[in-house]
Structure formats: structure tokens, C-alpha cells
Amino acid sequence: MTLPRVVDGLQFEEGQIFESPDDFKQALAWFAMANKFTFEFLNNSRSYYRIVCTVEECKWKLTAGCEGNSDLVRVKKFNNVHCHTAQDVANYKPTVRSKYIGKMIKEKIAETPGYLPVQIRKDFEASMSVHMSYHQAWCAKEWAKSSITGEPKDSFKFVPWMCNRLIDCIPGTRANYILSDDGRFKQLFVAYGCSITGFMTACRPILFIDACHLTGHYRGVLMSVCGLDANNGLYPLAYSFASTENDENWLWFLQELKHIIGDRTIVLMTDRNHSLLLGIIQIFGGECNAWCLRHLKENFSRFMVRKGIKNKRRETGLKMLNDIAYARDSRMYYHYLVMMHNFNPQLADWVKDNDSRHWANALFPLKRWDWMYSNPSESFNSWIGPLRECNIFQFMKDHVLKLTSFLMKKKVTLEKSKTPVGPRIEEKIRDNQERSTGCGYKN
Ligand SMILES: [Zn+2]
Incomplete structure (x- = not known):
């Protein structure tokens, strides 16, 4: 990408007129640079x-x-x-002022919201031969975004209006927000009616809950919950804007989620964020809570380092944890646990101390379709991509457009499928059938 050469042909002469003091000062800044x-x-x-x-x-x-x-503004005297x-x-x-650079990149940001500060800096240095810091590039981008969509703090004022519009336009939508006692925005929860109906009528009862940081001016967190479509693809169900991941914010999020899924038993796959786990126990009971194996393995790995288990022995320990987690029934589960105990009793104790009923397949009381990791949450975070740096109003507006076109594309793809499942699942079923050819059943 190259930046517009706003300075090409930029000249000053006596008698020249500028439309406003701001235009005049900006032209002067570019001219000097x-x-x-x-x-x-x-x-x-x-x-x-x-x-x-x-x-x-x-x-x-x-x-x-x-x-x-x-x-x-008229130029009176000029000695160049x-x-x-x-x-x-x-x-x-x-003198690199974010406002002046922001004006330079404004059109580009409007066209390409994902234009990163790192790239802005590179392009700016290439086109102006002037050094710019990352912070200056970030500020310039923030300035450009504010001038396109308004000040971030003002965008919160539109939340009630936007919630009402979503409720009016998409039947069955839950769009709710809370304010603090002094009227300041606290949290927002949005689940579109079409997403709720689709999930409740046709998706497997498993949901993935996670939070990621917002990268724009607001600097809060985006909490999300998504399921799986008939092709094991991402199915976004709801999102929430909050200041941070704490007990209160997760609790409100889960209460809102409870409103849309009612009393249906649904597996909730999460990492082990303390506030999130507490909220799940309070609202849904702990039984439905499956833990992502990735976070667990990281903790286990750190535990082994602390106990001086390194290199090859650490790899063996991790493989054993994997076997325990994936064991099909309790007989195999205890078989692998005994193996681990023989390898190192401290590791087996770690498994016992870490609530394996939440992550070991054999002990988990509900169906989880072999989902051991919260990959769909990660897919959601990357699907959201540049929206993470938008202000809340822009996010709400763009999210609904992004989701409807996403669901439309899915519909078109899945309509081509001749079976009730998508091509990925079909392939899995075929693969399993082939592998089981010749297998018998022994009671
Ligand atoms: Zn001079």
C-alpha cells in the first residue's frame, strides 16, 4: 500500500485562499514535512x-x-x-502530529479498517522519508477512526438505539445493556433471533465461551459464545462488550445466555478463567462445563517444569495426559492413570487434584462429540478480526452485516450437500466406516 501523496504539488503563494484555519494549518504541516x-x-x-x-x-x-x-484564510506574505x-x-x-497524519490516511482507513499501525508507519516513512513511531501511527489511526465514526465515548450513546433497532428488525433478538448508577455504559449482550432459532432447532447442544481483548480506544473485552454448524463450522451465537473479565461481568453474560437457551442441557466448553467457572456453577451448575485441553496441558506442563521433569520425560508426561483425556471409558482412563502413577506419582496426583471429570472424555457426564479444544472460540476471534478495534456502535453495525452474509454463504454451501450433514462430517463418517470394516462386537 502507498499513502496518498497529499504533498505533491502542495504550494503556498501570496493571495492564496484556504477554506478554514484548520485546512491552512494542515497544509502548512504537510508542506513543512x-x-x-x-x-x-x-x-x-x-x-x-x-x-x-x-x-x-x-x-x-x-x-x-x-x-x-x-x-x-488568505496568505498575505510569503518568503520561501x-x-x-x-x-x-x-x-x-x-513534528509528526497524529491529527495531520490521521487526515492523510482517513480515506484509506474508511476503505480498509484493518490497515495496521505497523503498515501505516512503513508506508508513511516510504512516502515522506520521515521517521514515525508505532505510537504515532496508532494515534493517527485512532484520530482517523474517530473522524469517520465519531468519538469512541460518544458511540456508547447509540447503544440503546441500536439495541432497539436490532430487536425491531430481527424477530426474537435479545439485545440488552446495563448502565452504572451514574448512567455510564457497563455491558452489552447481543444474540440475534435468527442465530438463536438456528442454534436451538438444529445445532448440537455444545457451546464454546471465550473472551478476547478489544484493540481500539475502548480497550475492553469482547465475550463470545458460539456453537457448531452441521459441517463442524463456526456458528456464532452471541457476543458481549464488557470492561474486563471479572466475576460480575461473566455472571451477567451467563445470565443473559441462560435467557436464550432456557433449561436445555448444553455443554459449555471454556478455558479455566476463575470468574467464568464460578459463574457457570452459579447459573448452569458445574456438570455441563467442559474444559479446553490446551489450557490444561499448559498448566500441567508448567507443573512438570516446577517438579524438574524436563525434555523427553516431559514429552512422555504430556502424552500420558493426552491418553488419560482421550480414554474412551473409565476402564481405559484408570489404566492410563495407573501408568502415569508408575511413571511419576506426583503427576497422577496432579490429575486427581485437577477435576478430571471436566476434561477427561471417560468421566465427563455429557456428550461432547470429541471436542477437546475450544478451537471454535479461536476461529471466532480471528473471524471478528479488524472489528475488534472498532468503537461499539461501529462494531454493532458491522457485526450484524458480517454475520448475515456469513450465514447466507453457509446456507448456500450446505444446501448443495445431499445429506443432513456437511462434507467434513460426511468424510469423517466414511473414514470411520472404512476403519471399522471387519470389526466385530464383543460384550
Ligand atoms: Zn528555514
Whole structure:
């Protein structure tokens, strides 16, 4: 990507008119950057702007002022000749103001919200030959976003209106929010009617709950819950905006989720965030809570390091944990647990101390369709992608568009399938049939 060469052909001359003081100052900033000098205002009022070069003894000078009571700024006097020594040139440090850079990249951000600060910085340096820090690039992007969608703090004002619009437009939608006692936004929960109906009537009763950080100005967390479609693909069910992952916010999220799934027993796959687990016990009871094996393995791995189990022995320990987790029945579960005990009793004790009924297949009381990891939550986080840096209003607006087109594409793909399941599941079934050819059943 290249940045628009806003400075190409940018000139100042006596009598020139700018539409506003802001336009005038912005043009001046770009002009100085393009010509590698810095300036200062000796007078900075609407009626009289007097600007000089910061290099001592340099005669560069510009005066301008507003025309009468209007906003139009006219250049009065302009001497565009610098007198700089080699050292002055070497000492040059540009003034990079986020607002001016933000204006430069505004159109690009509107077209491509995923334009990253790292890339902005690269493009800016390539096009202007001026160094820019990551922070400056981030601020410039924030400025551009605010100028497109309004101030982030103002976007919260639209939440009630947007919730009502969603409820009116999509029957069965739950869009709820809470405010603090002093009227400030606290949390939002949204599940569209079509997503709820689709999940309740046709999806397997398993849901994946997770939270990821928002990267924009708001800096809160995005809590999400998603299921699986008939092809084992992602099926987003609901999302929530909150300030952080704490007991109160997870509890409210789970209460909202309870409203949409009612008394139906549904497996809830999660990591081991303490507040989330507490909330699940309170709202759904702990039995339906399956833990993602990835987080568990990380904890187990750290435990082994603490106990001095390293390298090959650590790999063996992890393989044993895997065997315990995937064991099909309790007989095999205890078989692998005894093997682990013989390898290292401390590891077997760790398994006993870490509620294996939440993560070992054989002990988990409900059906989980062999889902041992919360991969769908990770798919959701990457599917959301650049929306994570939007303000809340923009997010709500873009999410509904993104989800409806996502579901539409799924519908078209799955309609081509001749069986009630999608091609991925069909392949799995075929594979299992082939592998079981010749197998008998022994009681
Ligand atoms: Zn100068």
C-alpha cells in the first residue's frame, strides 16, 4: 500500500485562499514535512498568523489571516527561502502530529479498517522519508477512526438505539445493556433471533465461551459464545462488550445466555478463567462445563517444569495426559492413570487434584462429540478480526452485516450437500466406516 501523496504539488503563494484555519494549518504541516523544516507560530490568532522557520537567522516567513468574519484564510506574505547550515539539516526532526497524519490516511482507513499501525508507519516513512513511531501511527489511526465514526465515548450513546433497532428488525433478538448508577455504559449482550432459532432447532447442544481483548480506544473485552454448524463450522451465537473479565461481568453474560437457551442441557466448553467457572456453577451448575485441553496441558506442563521433569520425560508426561483425556471409558482412563502413577506419582496426583471429570472424555457426564479444544472460540476471534478495534456502535453495525452474509454463504454451501450433514462430517463418517470394516462386537 502507498499513502496518498497529499504533498505533491502542495504550494503556498501570496493571495492564496484556504477554506478554514484548520485546512491552512494542515497544509502548512504537510508542506513543512515535505520540505524538511520545522516552524513556529509567532502570532496564532484567526486574524493574524505569523509563522517563521525554527532555524535561527533563517528568513523563511509566512503571514496569513482570516478574511473579515469568514473562515477563509488568505496568505498575505510569503518568503520561501531558507538559509540552513549542514548542521541545521542534520538536526532536522519533523513534528509528526497524529491529527495531520490521521487526515492523510482517513480515506484509506474508511476503505480498509484493518490497515495496521505497523503498515501505516512503513508506508508513511516510504512516502515522506520521515521517521514515525508505532505510537504515532496508532494515534493517527485512532484520530482517523474517530473522524469517520465519531468519538469512541460518544458511540456508547447509540447503544440503546441500536439495541432497539436490532430487536425491531430481527424477530426474537435479545439485545440488552446495563448502565452504572451514574448512567455510564457497563455491558452489552447481543444474540440475534435468527442465530438463536438456528442454534436451538438444529445445532448440537455444545457451546464454546471465550473472551478476547478489544484493540481500539475502548480497550475492553469482547465475550463470545458460539456453537457448531452441521459441517463442524463456526456458528456464532452471541457476543458481549464488557470492561474486563471479572466475576460480575461473566455472571451477567451467563445470565443473559441462560435467557436464550432456557433449561436445555448444553455443554459449555471454556478455558479455566476463575470468574467464568464460578459463574457457570452459579447459573448452569458445574456438570455441563467442559474444559479446553490446551489450557490444561499448559498448566500441567508448567507443573512438570516446577517438579524438574524436563525434555523427553516431559514429552512422555504430556502424552500420558493426552491418553488419560482421550480414554474412551473409565476402564481405559484408570489404566492410563495407573501408568502415569508408575511413571511419576506426583503427576497422577496432579490429575486427581485437577477435576478430571471436566476434561477427561471417560468421566465427563455429557456428550461432547470429541471436542477437546475450544478451537471454535479461536476461529471466532480471528473471524471478528479488524472489528475488534472498532468503537461499539461501529462494531454493532458491522457485526450484524458480517454475520448475515456469513450465514447466507453457509446456507448456500450446505444446501448443495445431499445429506443432513456437511462434507467434513460426511468424510469423517466414511473414514470411520472404512476403519471399522471387519470389526466385530464383543460384550
Ligand atoms: Zn528555514
